[in-house]
Amino acid sequence: xxxxxxxxxxxxxxxxxxxxxxxxxxxxxxxxxxxxxxxxxxxxxxxxxxxxxxxxxxxxxxxxxxxxxxxxxxxxxxxxxxxxxxxxxxxxxxxxxxxxxxxxxxxxxxxxxxxxxxxxxxxxxxxxxxxxxxxxxxxxxxxxxxxxxxxxxxxxxxxxxxxxxxxxxxxxxxxxxxxxxxxxxxxxxxxxxxxxxxxxxxxxxxxxxxxxxxxxxxxxxxxxxxxxxxxxxxxxxxxxxxxxxxxxxxxxxxxxxxx
Amino acid sequence: xxxxxxxxxxxxxxxxxxxxxxxxxxxxxxxxxxxxxxxxxxxxxxxxxxxxxxxxxxxxxxxxxxxxxxxxxxxxxxxxxxxxxxxxxxxxxxxxxxxxxxxxxxxxxxxxxxxxxxxxxxxxxxxxxxxxxxxxxxxxxxxxxxxxxxxxxxxxxxxxxxxxxxxxxxxxxxxxxxxxxxxxxxxxxxxxxxxxxxxxxxxxxxxxxxxxxxxxxxxxxxxxxxxxxxxxxxxxxxxxxxxxxxxxxxxxxxxxxxxxxxxxxxxxxxxxxxxxxxxxxxxxxxxxxxxxxxxxxxxxxxxxxxxxxxxxxxxxxxxxxxxxxxxxxxxxxxxxxxxxxxxxxxxxxxxxxxxxxxxxxxxxxxxxxxxxxxxxxxxxxxxxxxxxxxxxxxx
Ligand SMILES: Cc1ncc(COP(=O)(O)O)c(C=O)c1O
Numbered sequence: 063x064x065x066x067x068x069x070x071x072x073x074x075x076x077x078x079x080x081x082x083x084x085x086x087x088x089x090x091x092x093x094x095x096x097x098x099x100x101x102x103x104x105x106x107x108x109x110x111x112x113x114x115x116x117x118x119x120x121x122x123x124x125x126x127x128x129x130x131x132x133x134x135x136x137x138x139x140x141x142x143x144x145x146x147x148x149x150x151x152x153x154x155x156x157x158x159x160x161x162x163x164x165x166x167x168x169x170x171x172x173x174x175x176x177x178x179x180x181x182x183x184x185x186x187x188x189x190x191x192x193x194x195x196x197x198x199x200x201x202x203x204x205x206x207x208x209x210x211x212x213x214x215x216x217x218x219x220x221x222x223x224x225x226x227x228x229x230x231x232x233x234x235x236x237x238x239x240x241x242x243x244x245x246x247x248x249x250x251x252x253x254x255x256x257x258x259x260x261x262x263x264x265x266x267x268x269x270x271x272x273x274x275x276x277x278x279x280x281x282x283x284x285x286x287x288x289x290x291x292x293x294x295x296x297x298x299x300x301x302x303x304x305x306x307x308x309x310x311x312x313x314x315x316x317x318x319x320x321x
Numbered sequence: 322x323x324x325x326x327x328x329x330x331x332x333x334x335x336x337x338x339x340x341x342x343x344x345x346x347x348x349x350x351x352x353x354x355x356x357x358x359x360x361x362x363x364x365x366x367x368x369x370x371x372x373x374x375x376x377x378x379x380x381x382x383x384x385x386x387x388x389x390x391x392x393x394x395x396x397x398x399x400x401x402x403x404x405x406x407x408x409x410x411x412x413x414x415x416x417x418x419x420x421x422x423x424x425x426x427x428x429x430x431x432x433x434x435x436x437x438x439x440x441x442x443x444x445x446x447x448x449x450x451x452x453x454x455x456x457x458x459x460x461x462x463x464x465x466x467x468x469x470x471x472x473x474x475x476x477x478x479x480x481x482x483x484x485x486x487x488x489x490x491x492x493x494x495x496x497x498x499x500x501x502x503x504x505x506x507x508x509x510x511x512x513x514x515x516x517x518x519x520x521x522x523x524x525x526x527x528x529x530x531x532x533x534x535x536x537x538x539x540x541x542x543x544x545x546x547x548x549x550x551x552x553x554x555x556x557x558x559x560x561x562x563x564x565x566x567x568x569x570x571x572x573x574x575x576x577x578x579x580x581x582x583x584x585x586x587x588x589x590x591x592x593x594x595x596x597x598x599x600x601x602x603x604x605x606x607x608x609x610x611x612x613x614x615x616x617x618x619x620x621x622x623x624x625x626x627x628x629x630x631x632x633x634x635x636x637x638x639x640x641x642x643x644x645x646x647x648x649x650x651x652x653x654x655x656x657x658x659x660x661x662x663x664x665x666x667x668x669x670x671x672x673x674x675x676x677x678x679x680x681x682x683x684x685x686x687x688x689x690x691x692x693x694x695x696x697x698x699x700x701x702x703x704x705x706x707x708x709x710x711x712x713x714x715x716x
Contacts, residue, residue: 115487115619116605118499119343125486137617162341163604167618188343189604193331213344217506222347240345241504 066155066183067209067232070106071268071289077281078290079317080107080270081297082159084127085144086136087113088303093144094151096301099310101152104318106290107270108152109186112141112160119188121244123295138168142176149181157211157232159186162194170199174206184209184232192225211235216256220263227265236260236271236288244295247274249283257287281317293317326571326647328638332520335645337611337637340519341604345503349511350607352426354521360425361418361528373417374532377450378407380414382533384540384696389668396552396689399544400671400699401537403562408443410674410701411530411562412514416443418529420451423510430454430509434484434498436463436491436558437629437676438470439701440514445479447512455479458497460490463628470705488622491558491632495606515559516636519607523564523636530565537696538569545694552687554579555698556680558594558629560636562700567642577649580639581683583625583676584652592624595652596635597643605634611643626655626709629676629701657682662703663716674701675709 070078081100085093093110100108113128113136120128148156158177165173165187177185185208190199195210203210209232214223216239226234236256238247247253260269271284272292281291302309332338332354342350360366374380382402391398403411416433423431431453435441441457448455457474461483464471474481482501487493495517502511516523516530538548553570555563557580570576585593593599593613600611603618612634613621625631635643642648653661662678665671673681677700689695703710710716 116492116496118496118606119345119503121500129486132619137615139617161604163614163618163620165618166609167601167603167614167616189341189607191340191342194339194341215345215347217348218344237345240506242345242500245504 065209065232067107070155077285078106078270079104079281080109080272080290080292081105081314082109082111082292082294083298084111084113084124084131085141086131086134087127087298088130088301088306090134090136091144092306093141095306096310097148098151099307101154103311103314105154105314107155107157109157109159109292109294112138112158112164114161114164117161119242121242121295123244123298127298138164142180145180145182155183156181157184157186158182162187162189171202174202174208177208178206182208184211186211186235188213192229213237215240216252223263223265227267231267233268233270233289234265235292236269238271238273238275241273243273245274247276247280257284261287278317278320326641326645328524332524334638334641336602337609337640338520338523339609340607341609342519342607343503345506346499349502349506350519356426357422357521357525360422361525366421366425370418370421374414378413378417379405380532381536381540382406384537384544386544387669390665393668394684394689395691396693396695398684398695398697400697401533401566403533403698403700404671404673404677404702408439408446409704410439410443411533411565412440412443413446414532414565415514415526415529415561416440416447416512419510419512419525420444420447420453423453423512424451426510428508428510430456431512432456432458432498432501432509433512433514434458434491434494435514436460436494436631437627437674438463438467438474438705439629441479441481442470442473442477444512444514445474445477448479449477456482456501458482458484458494458501460484460488460494462489463491463494466709467628467705491628492620499606515561516564516638517559517606517608517634523608523638526561527564527568527638530561531568533562533565533698534567534569537566541694541696549573549576550694550696551575552577552579552693552695553698554581554680554683554695556581556630556676556700557635557639558632558676560639562698564636564638566696566698578642578647579651579683579687580642580648581651581653581680583627583630583658583679584654585624585626587654588652594623594625594630594632596633597650598652600634608637610634610637611640626658627675627679629674630679651683651686653679653682659710659713662710666716671699672703673699674703675706677701
């Protein structure tokens with residue numbers, strides 16, 4: 063059987079969109095509401111952020127939503143509880159994004175087992191080194207059928223990208239430029255060259271581009287070269303706590319519209 | 322001894338260390354990792370570094386036999402006078418070393434984090450000296466409690482950036498510095514101020530600070546006719562002064578290594594920075610180490626009266642010293658430290674930094690023999706802490 067994520071990338075003709083949001087934000091029990099709302103939109107992959115006290119790779123928006131979620135009382139046991147009915151709610155691939163410490167402290171095997179039980183497809187841990195993945199994490203990821211998504215940047219060497227391509231990670235997370243999350247994406251010759259260079263490598267793992275993507279033109283552009291776009295901070299900024307579902311749907315319509 | 326204490330090729334001391342960093346930092350860290358040893362061990366680099374330590378920093382720092390302190394605690398107690406370094410603490414050893422490395426790497430800009438402001442001042446100083454642009458990240462709360470150091474950095478030409486995230490102290494200043502580095506990787510070097518962070522930082526900083534124990538050995542030879550004391554005592558925030566004071570003794574079994582952590586209001590008070598007492602394995606600032614955290618792996622806000630010890634983790638070397646039992650860990654409260662600071666001032670005419678006062682307070686927790694030779698690393702002087710002494714009173 064194909065992994066849920068592999069099915070997505072079979073659909074060649076479509077601009078693919080991944081949406082990231084922070085679990086437990088704006089309110090503690092909004093996690094399910096947002097997943098349900100996203101399920102009714104043209105979103106391809108859902109990425110759920112585990113709020114962390116020290117999110118090194120994140121800019122102000124995700125720092126702030128993480129802080130708020132932790133204040134709201136978000137924690138891992140609660141998150142897995144909120145995701146208990148995940149597979150009744152959506153068939154879309156779901157990834158959890160967090161930092162290594164979340165997983166290590168919870169217990170790597172216990173964490174992976176919980177992910178598998180609720181139907182999470184994989185993990186994105188931006189501070190996970192390849193070496194540590196292979197040594198400490200991979201056996202559990204494999205045992206529970208989880209994909210690990212590695213990040214690359216415009217500075218990542220070709221050799222390293224090839225090594226990452228061999229790790230069968232569901233997709234490769236292409237960081238758009240040297241920056242923390244939430245910056246602004248501006249089309250530039252360097253960016254296009256980066257996209258083209260990766261496209262030319264003909265990697266077997268699909269690639270999605272994230273960090274700073276916030277509108278339709280950017281979504282369109284990266285889909286011309288890669289397998290999709292990831293939008294996080296812009297989505298979080300668009301959430302309206304009073305009209306949560308509507309604000310989710312409005313944002314996706316905007317991302318998908320050519321106006 | 323069971324196992325030699327040493328770092329392996331992946332940057333681990335036993336279970337602790339490594340480089341858990343976002344891919345965005347990988348090129349910078351990799352560059353450093355591939356070149357730091359070559360650069361540091363080059364004869365002309367060594368010559369430049371040693372000359373600056375001697376003529377500019379004022380090394381070697383004295384090893385002073387503190388007679389009255391010795392009498393009081395019933396052992397022969399030497400103070401390694403890192404407080405007499407230029408800028409008032411051991412931090413300058415590392416700041417100058419790394420600034421020189423940055424120059425070799427062709428970097429023009431320097432960033433640093435600081436807690437007490439000592440590392441910030443040391444880095445600002447090194448940058449003024451070597452003509453580099455300097456930005457120091459400092460928790461907003463620390464900027465308040467260490468005001469004179471903020472002004473010092475500015476006088477030296479550095480920019481001070483308040484860290485407003487999280488607990489607004491050292492941990493957050495470190496996060497902000499790393500984020501800045503992610504956003505400005507090209508011509509910038511990050512001078513981490515302690516033996517923390519991703520490999521190769523803990524090893525590089527340890528090596529730059531190892532001049533402390535190198536001198537100690539020679540000086541003890543002069544004073545005592547032997548290289549090894551019975552005890553070396555140092556306070557541990559991130560652990561750099563301790564790492565420097567321990568370095569040449571790590572595998573000398575007869576030397577007891579005493580690491581003193583800040584207990585804040587008490588190890589079990591909920592307001593503490595006693596990482597080894599309250600921490601567990603995890604990842605902080607790019608290395609696997611011991612840190613104080615919730616069951617969920619959220620990093621706990623530490624507390625200590627001393628901004629330099631107010632850190633929720635410790636370096637991987639110290640985590641390994643703790644786990645392997647090679648290091649003996651002691652915990653000292655705010656109150657005990659302040660008393661010990663005042664005591665040294667009255668007995669020996671030396672006002673120590675509040676960080677170093679923690680090491681002093683541990684003297685009363687150890688059963689010395691009269692013949693014991695003890696070296697206490699007096700990591701810094703108390704000028705920056707005048708307001709803390711004034712607020713505490715009772716002197
Ligand atoms: C005088 C002094 N001692 C000790 C420390 C703690 O740092 P470390 O444990 O790295 O020596 C500091 C940190 O600012 C300091 O200023």
